[in-house]
Amino acid sequence: MSxxxxxxxxxxxxxxxSSANLGPGFDTLGLALGIYDTVEVEVTSSGLEVEIFGEGxxxxxxxxxxxxxxxxxxxxxxxxxxxxxxxxTCTNNIPQSRGLGSSASAAVAGVVAxxxxxxxxxxxxxxxxxxSSFEGHPDNAAASVLGQAVVSWTDIPVxxxxxxxxxxxxxxxxxDIKATALVPSxxxxxxxxxxxxxxxxxxxxxxxxVSRTAxxxxxxxxxxxxxxxxTRDRLHQPYRADVLPVTAEWVNRLRNRGYAAYLxxxxxxxxxxxxxxxxxxxxxSAKSDGLRVLDLEIAGPVTAELSRA
Numbered sequence: 001m002s003x004x005x006x007x008x009x010x011x012x013x014x015x016x017x018s019s020a021n022l023g024p025g026f027d028t029l030g031l032a033l034g035i036y037d038t039v040e041v042e043v044t045s046s047g048l049e050v051e052i053f054g055e056g057x058x059x060x061x062x063x064x065x066x067x068x069x070x071x072x073x074x075x076x077x078x079x080x081x082x083x084x085x086x087x088x089t090c091t092n093n094i095p096q097s098r099g100l101g102s103s104a105s106a107a108v109a110g111v112v113a114x115x116x117x118x119x120x121x122x123x124x125x126x127x128x129x130x131x132s133s134f135e136g137h138p139d140n141a142a143a144s145v146l147g148q149a150v151v152s153w154t155d156i157p158v159x160x161x162x163x164x165x166x167x168x169x170x171x172x173x174x175x176d177i178k179a180t181a182l183v184p185s186x187x188x189x190x191x192x193x194x195x196x197x198x199x200x201x202x203x204x205x206x207x208x209x210v211s212r213t214a215x216x217x218x219x220x221x222x223x224x225x226x227x228x229x230x231t232r233d234r235l236h237q238p239y240r241a242d243v244l245p246v247t248a249e250w251v252n253r254l255r256n257r258g259y260a261a262y263l264x265x266x267x268x269x270x271x272x273x274x275x276x277x278x279x280x281x282x283x284x285s286a287k288s289d290g291l292r293v294l295d296l297e298i299a300g301p302v303t304a305e306l307s308r309a
Contacts, residue, residue, distance in 0.1 A: 029152075070110065
């Protein structure tokens with residue numbers, strides 16, 4: 001039988017955004033980014049109240065279908081506690097549906113908030129597991145939970161009944177590496193962009209991506225001079241170019257200038273990992289094309305604070 005949480009308990013969670021794939025590491029590599037959503041959850045006597053400020057304030061639901069609320073309830077169940085009511089306040093800075101991990105960050109924020117209210121009974125592996133289950137892959141969620149860069153993977157049960165198991169380990173990022181996001185004004189649906197991917201790839205392309213993923217894990221930790229080579233990809237970005245032409249053009253333009261640019265997640269953001277500043281003329285050109293330019297540090301893990309009203 002679950003235990004009711006004390007009315008007036010509050011959790012405040014600060015969760016970073018993320019970039020997935022990093023070029024070749026499809027559904028595997030992730031990177032935490034220094035752009036943050038803040039979620040405050042208060043246990044109330046009854047009902048559900050959801051407030052949203054910032055990104056998505058005009059579009060996101062304010063009921064039990066909100067991803068943060070769903071994640072809170074899932075984590076409370078896992079922690080074997082219950083809340084008679086909830087007040088959830090979301091202050092969003094991560095652009096929505098742009099390939100910067102907004103959905104994963106929302107899931108992580110809800111899970112961590114619930115765990116904080118419950119007394120931190122869930123360990124990190126459980127937080128990664130629950131957060132990742134909402135998207136079906138752990139690269140973004142694990143990056144927001146663990147911080148820095150991550151290598152993640154999914155164990156698919158052979159019995160066809162058990163749930164997938166999502167796992168990840170953190171990779172410390174070389175201190176010289178920074179990220180710059182070129183963010184278009186339009187959205188991209190992850191499911192829609194995935195539909196353009198082929199069901200089969202050649203052994204040559206698979207081998208190419210395995211090698212570049214290995215290079216990338218070395219590049220982000222110890223050898224940033226290898227970032228350009230480590231972000232090369234043949235498995236997904238070429239197929240997505242037709243449906244994301246603006247992004248593809250900018251990724252190609254940057255790579256032709258020697259920058260380690262890639263499609264961030266399912267897009268449409270183009271991400272650049274670099275040590276030296278990007279040529280100001282390129283930045284001005286991107287802004288002239290209507291792209292929002294975000295200079296981002298590599299972020300640490302999600303953080304949470306507990307208080308009482």
